[in-house]
Amino acid sequence: MRPLLIALTLLASTTVFSAAHAQGPAEFDPSDFGKIVIQPRQAAGGAGGFVLEQAFGDYQNEPIIEYGENSPAVRLGRPIGRLDMLFSNGKTGFCTAFIVDDQHILTNHHCVPGMDGDPSGKDSGVQAAQLVMGFIKPGRSEGVDRYTVSPQIVETSRELDYSVLRVFGNPSTKYGKLELAEENPEDAEFLWIIGHPQGQAQHISREGCAAASPAISDEGKLVHTCDTLGGNSGSPVLRITDKRVIGLHHAGDSRTGFNMAIPMTRIIPQSKVLKAAVGPHAEGQQVAAAPVPQPKPKPVEPAAVPDPEPVPTAAAPKAAPAGNQCSALWSEAKLLGCAGYEAYVDECGDHTFASMARRVIQRECSIPTVAPADGDTKVLTVKANGGGDFDTLAAAVARAEPGSRIEVYPGTYTQGIDVSKPLDIIGVGNMSDIILAVANDNAIEWTAPSGRISGLTVRQTGGKYFGVHIAGGNVVIEDSDFTAAELAVIAIRGNEGATIRRSTIHDGAQGGIFVFENGKALIEDNTIFGNGLGGIEIKEGAAPTVRGNTIRDGNGSGIFVNVDGSGIIENNTVFNNALAGIEVKSAYDVILRGNVVRNGQQGGIMLSDGSTGRVENNTVYGNAFSGLEIKSDANPMVTGNEFRDGQQSAIYIHEGGRGVLENNSIHHNAFYGMSVRGDSNPIVRANTFSDNVYEAIRVREGAGGTYENNDMSGNGAGAFLIEADAGNVIRRGNIE
Structure with a gap:
């Protein structure tokens, strides 16, 4: 060098x-x-x-x-x-x-x-x-x-x-x-x-x-x-x-x-x-991941970034007061409040407490901007340090009239809230400074028929409780940050409706969002990461729409549609999860559409245990196991997808897996384009297999299937590898 x-x-x-x-x-x-x-x-x-x-x-x-x-x-x-x-x-x-x-x-x-x-x-x-x-x-x-x-x-x-x-x-x-x-x-x-x-x-x-x-x-x-x-x-x-x-x-x-x-x-x-x-959502960024990422520690909540030092100019710097003068001014600033802090920064910008003063100004002295309430809406203010209608959020919720708007100013609030009447609970100021931190209780219990939560940081800090428990009614939750110490971050069950959008759901000891017992939800445009189990789990009659989310770095599957679950899963980006990017088990009529499922530590999409559904127009690449796994009598329709750059076979069908796979592009995978084994019997037609390291399709161990009108040219070892122990294989109209 x-x-x-x-x-x-x-x-x-x-x-x-x-x-x-x-x-x-x-x-x-x-x-x-x-x-x-x-x-x-x-x-x-x-x-x-x-x-x-x-x-x-x-x-x-x-x-x-x-x-x-x-x-x-x-x-x-x-x-x-x-x-x-x-x-x-x-x-x-x-x-x-x-x-x-x-x-x-x-x-x-x-x-x-x-x-x-x-x-x-x-x-x-x-x-x-x-x-x-x-x-x-x-x-x-x-x-x-x-x-x-x-x-x-x-x-x-x-x-x-x-x-x-x-x-x-x-x-x-x-x-x-x-x-x-x-x-x-x-x-x-x-x-x-x-x-x-x-x-x-x-x-x-x-x-x-x-x-x-x-x-x-x-x-x-x-x-x-x-x-x-x-x-x-x-x-x-x-x-x-x-x-x-x-x-x-x-x-x-x-x-x-x-x-x-x-x-x-x-x-x-x-x-x-x-x-x-x-x-606050910087964890959502990604430097291009290695093909088999190693598990990472849970992200640490970012510290506040101090104001940058000014770039020197040709003008002579203003002489700063002596250190003892700045110390005296600091004492006065604490008594005078915002005006005092602002004067302190002007006069003593390089002094020991300057960064602290700037932080106070940022949190408490800037004029917040929120949409005005309707003329008929009663507005209550909550300020932890006094000066509002209430100094605790729990008290405001308990005493508010139905239909009120509660504006929550920066501070830390430590009592859980039980919302059983229509309310809008809106953070005013920097979300990271408006903290609901609750131990040994659900941070938020929601059963109200309507309402909204926006602009809060919610931390469930201990005990077998959820960060947010939506157990009835209807609520819109948006532009907030949630975590929970021991259970799922957000639980949705038996409700009339819920919208979770543009929020960060992370570091739950169990799952990120758990929708069960016929829970209803629209989950869109969120960032979900670092959770102990699935980023989103759906089961027991729940059928949410999950759209446009980024789901990453979880210790389970990115999205897990479990027993008797269903739903529409579309246009999500799912990567670097410890299990499958999207797993569907004993679930029915699930629609997986337009998702990007990449760089998983195991497989991309997996369907098992008799699951049915439609897998269409997804892009699946760079996963450590197969891009698509179909097993144990699962029977999906798989069309219009791209499966590429996997570290094993692109598609793995086994243990009696079935399905119709058509019009997919399957290329540049490290093993076979498709591997079929163990009494499986798929219908595979009009797909393009190219540039896979071994054969386009391998069939063995009693597996059969119908393979027709596929373009299988240009693979490393040819079109088919039909093992001697394969079952009934029908081949017609393929370009080999």
Whole structure:
């Protein structure tokens, strides 16, 4: 590995040009827009030594594929793509961008406004844009995906040289997301940069790639020695230790011999999108997982992030009062309240208690924004420190008239609430500061005919109780955070209806959400992770709709439809669970539709014990066992799915499993496309089997079945392997 360049310690006094001097992205021929393999025609440069990227000595930015398709580097780089742009003025450009959440990507500001720039920073000048993902093999476009990018900029900053863009089609379900760091790198810390230099296949800079010493210049830039070229603009700077993004690469200065990035500690506080990505639900992000992830400890609730230190400017700093004066002002601030705390921060921003004062201001002094209540609705306020109508939530619930709205302000409330009358219970302020923490009782018991809970953090901290027990009536629960110490986080039974949406349900000692005894629910757009059993379990006549959730990192199945359960399970993302991603056992007429089930520690989807249902249009990949397992007389309809990149056979039918499987795409699996054994008798028709390591279909041990009109060409060992002990196998019309 090359030594770091000399004189690193001189950087603190080095003047670095602003990103405002940067030109736009490098160009390619407009006729190449929409293609994967392109020929760049220009590298962007800059006056006065300032360029977008540069190499140091021997160029050591290597094609990432050289490390192997299953290498940690390739897996880490999956959320990173090439951003191709066709500008309204007929010019073209490409940069690097990476996925930060389900809808957004991050790149440089100087990439997007076009070659002429844009003073407002909002009109991108882009006629069309696409995000190219999975381009890792030089000169080869197979396996590459294109996603449309909106030309309208979501967020941008010329000073910090970043832009957030909207991407359609949710590429995160296939490629994951990168985690963002909220701290600066250490001096001389080793780094990686992954991107698309010159618009070519993904490259990695790792040899000689490190932060300078000091890592952060006087102008607030992250200075590094990683080799880059045109097209690397917008690449993430990744810390090796935890694979998080610590900077957004954007420029270099040939006079000083360093490249530069904007630290994420400066960008995140300015971006609503990025703050949400690393906020209370940051556990929902995913660096591309290894094929067989190891069990992870339960996520720890993130600590509050202090306000970032301001970047020094040319103006002379304001003289701070002496330490004893600040101590005296602190005492006065506590007596005066919000005005005192604000004065304290203004005068003593660097003093010992400044971060505490900022936290108090954030929690208690900002003006909360909530939708106004209807004119006829009675509003009660709950403030733990006094000043409201009540200082405990339990008292407010007990005394509120039916139909009232209870507004709960920051504080910790320790008594469980029993809601038997229609109420709206709404958190006012930062959800993470409005805490209902209850031991030896259900935190919330709900039997009211209607009502709503929103904006709360609910912690059931001990005893054989649920976090929320919906035992009757109807309720909407949204935009909240829940956990429970010993039982399921949310239990739903014998009720008229419940909607659970946009909430985080995590770290339950048993399941996340348990719907049973004919419970009724719509469960949508939640993040569910780290639970001891199933992320969602359904049984005993319950038939909820489960839609659009992310369910991950559980110690059981992601979704478990158990005895006599049913329901519609659609458009969920399920990954890295210890058992099957979705398991259906002794359940009937279950619909599994449009889900992404990936990177499970065992199988993808499993149906057993006579289960019936429809499995359609799901994408199942990267699981340690089979993508689909059908056994013990289960008899589903399986159509229009993709089963790929599994570490065993894509589909495993055994122990008398049946079913109709048609119009599925089954490819690139480590064993067979389909393995059938043990008195099983499926109907398999009009499927495409390709690029599986062994035969497309193996049949053995008394199994039979009908196999017709399948395309089975192009598998490693041929079309069929019919063992001598197989049963009655009917084959007709197949392309072998």
